[in-house]
Amino acid sequence: MKRFAAILGLFAALSLGGCGGGLYIGWGDYGDTIAPSVSIAAGQTSVAAGGVLRVAAAASDESGIDSVAFYRLDGDVATRLGSDGGEPYQWDVAVPADGRTTVSVFARARDAWGNEADSALLTVPVTP
16 A cells, blocks of 8 residues: 555655646536627617606526616616516516607516626607
């Protein structure tokens, strides 16, 4: 047994000598670093001021989707409206009656590892 340990030690020293002597042993899942894919759509081609725009998002990821959050752009500020944790991912967006001529929204998908991705911006005309 001592002879085996000595041979193993010599082998390790020779093998590791050329790489600085470090030893790393690892296994398992290092996690997902790829963001999910997400898109957004609305069934309406326009919405009345003060009305509601229903939007739906399609999201997918190899490790699963944790949630999809919905945002409305108010000027340059993205206002988080809420999130949906299960399919179908959808939200009713309240459209302000503040004189705007369009309403713009997007969806943000978050996967099980915390990676996030935003959909393209969806802009719908607002009628008075």
